[in-house]
Amino acid sequence: MKSISPAEWTALLLSAKVAFGAVAAVTLPGVLLGWLLARKNFYGKVLVESLVYAPLVMPPVVTGYLLLVLCGRNGPVGGWLGRTFGWQLIFTWQGAALASAVMALPLMVRSVRLAVELVDRRLEEAASVLGYSPWRIFLNITLPLARSGIFAGLLLAFARSLGEFGATITFAGNIQGVTQTLPLAIYSALQMPGGEAAAARLSVLSLLLSLMALGFSEWLARRAKTGRSTHAPCR
Amino acid sequence: MHLAVDISLRQGGFTLNASIDCWSSALGVFGPSGSGKSTLIRVIAGLAKPDSGYLELDGDVLFDSENRIWVPPHLRGIGVVFQDARLFPHWSTEKNLRAGMTLETTGMFSFEHIVKLLELQPLLKRSVNDLSGGEKQRVALGRALLAHPRLLLMDEPVSGLDAKLKEQILPFLARVHRELHLPCILVSHDLPDILRLTDRLVLVRDGMVCGQNTLEGLVTQRGAFDMMRRSGLMSFVSLEVDGEPVRAGVRPDEIMLANRPVEGLSARYRKPGVIVRLIDHGPTILCLIDTDEERLMADITPDAVRELGLKEGSPVWCFFKAGAVHSFD
Known part of the structure; x- marks a missing residue:
């Protein structure tokens, strides 16, 4: 088996970059939306829920297409970004990260929501009569107690981003060195005559990356568990 | 407040x-x-x-x-x-x-x-x-x-x-x-x-x-x-038990009254006081008694009130059975 080519390395690093970018993009909205859906009742909750969870049930290509319509050069969001900041999402690694983030958001939100629902509301009441504002309760009580669910959600988001194919290829394209992540590179390799060996190598790389993410999350979970009694998160 | x-x-x-x-x-x-x-x-x-x-x-x-x-x-x-x-x-x-x-x-x-x-x-x-x-x-x-x-x-x-x-x-x-x-x-x-x-x-x-x-x-x-009364109404009394001061709770039906310091009773603790109020509650009468240190509540029958000649202002002796004294502190 031939050693890994520079182009394959590029695909690997790009995959990691896109996945981390997607996780970074998904963290804040994921936590806030998860908390919102777990704790608040408001007008239009069903609509927000449906929009967040839609990428989970829609074909990824459709999600990619909708992103294209919204964030493409002539789309309402994409056009505005281009005019105001000169930014372009389409055919860039940031675009690939955005596509991955949208696909990963429902998993993140679901995980956070379940974790927040498990946080004893009586503890939040106890904090409020100690003088904690809703925002301080969220930061000091709810989030720390839901942290294992938040970590799990981040990991799911990372894993989902590594495997993202349909939305990425539709929205960001399949440009080597720019948006060609591992799954896209594997697909391209298989399209070429004699590309099976390259596909196999890329698959092994993909597997290693996933295992590393899994190991990291295990380590985090174990640290969270053993640190529960002695380690106190900062206030 | x-x-x-x-x-x-x-x-x-x-x-x-x-x-x-x-x-x-x-x-x-x-x-x-x-x-x-x-x-x-x-x-x-x-x-x-x-x-x-x-x-x-x-x-x-x-x-x-x-x-x-x-x-x-x-x-x-x-x-x-x-x-x-x-x-x-x-x-x-x-x-x-x-x-x-x-x-x-x-x-x-x-x-x-x-x-x-x-x-x-x-x-x-x-x-x-x-x-x-x-x-x-x-x-x-x-x-x-x-x-x-x-x-x-x-x-x-x-x-x-x-x-x-x-x-x-x-x-x-x-x-x-x-x-x-x-x-x-x-x-x-x-x-x-x-x-x-x-x-x-x-x-x-x-x-x-x-x-x-x-x-x-x-x-x-x-x-x-x-x-x-159903939920444990009690008054608190300071007593001396084995030379030690004790604060204890007694229910109204656990206090016996007499118009003189009776000797030879099994009730171990006693205290003199003055009746400040008699409240008629049907079958029994609730007696509010002031001692030197506290106000006590005792249940008593109308017959006993008549026989002992108790009225507001009468001096009485209160007797507590040792078993009835629920000590605190």
Whole structure:
């Protein structure tokens, strides 16, 4: 088996970059939306829920297409970004990260929501009569107690981003060195005559990356568990 | 403390209509389980919002449905000790204690003062998840105090504990009120627990306040008296047991009366006093007796009143059987 080519390395690093970018993009909205859906009742909750969870049930290509319509050069969001900041999402690694983030958001939100629902509301009441504002309760009580669910959600988001194919290829394209992540590179390799060996190598790389993410999350979970009694998160 | 409550709250099939006006620094809220005591406390703390009414504490309007005033719980300065201690499991005992402390509210009592008062020193470094029920409740009490509330609400703080653990907490509650001069409201379905802190009572039944007065005022009301007698109405008496001073509780039917210091009785303890009031409650008459140190309540039959020639102002001797004396402290 031939050693890994520079182009394959590029695909690997790009995959990691896109996945981390997607996780970074998904963290804040994921936590806030998860908390919102777990704790608040408001007008239009069903609509927000449906929009967040839609990428989970829609074909990824459709999600990619909708992103294209919204964030493409002539789309309402994409056009505005281009005019105001000169930014372009389409055919860039940031675009690939955005596509991955949208696909990963429902998993993140679901995980956070379940974790927040498990946080004893009586503890939040106890904090409020100690003088904690809703925002301080969220930061000091709810989030720390839901942290294992938040970590799990981040990991799911990372894993989902590594495997993202349909939305990425539709929205960001399949440009080597720019948006060609591992799954896209594997697909391209298989399209070429004699590309099976390259596909196999890329698959092994993909597997290693996933295992590393899994190991990291295990380590985090174990640290969270053993640190529960002695380690106190900062206030 | 001045507390004025006049609220109405519907929760599922349950309705609470409470009207209280209280100037006392310690108040006991007494009633059977499910009567609405806890809901009342939640309303005062701001954890439940009434449908309509008015709530005022020391001149601050905390809720007024007509003028759309609602002060959220974190701005009320009212501390709560819950039945389940509700310590934060992700923090150490010390961090839990300091949870409500802010720079602005130092003053009345320091962290060290509370640790000493509640004997918390040995617990500070332990995880709250390893504390016993009684220890948890003491930490919860300390945590509430260190937030420097202007009023402390205690919702059944000892109901989940067995008799021995209860004795670890109750003296502290009385001490907190006595030494820190902090207005307190104690909620309990156990009348003796309340009477050890205060004799100023609010009776709650079926979502209604059905009486508010001092214990002495309430025993004259037939309904309130019956409700309290079923739940362990007792008076407190200072006795000397084996040369040691003891404060003890005795129920009205555990006190025998005589018009002279009878010798050769099996009842071990006796005390002279003067009858201050006779209250006719149907089959029995409730006798209020002043001794040198306290006021006692004794049940007596109308026949005995006649035979002994008892009337208000008569001197009497009170006898207590050793087994009837429920000692405290």
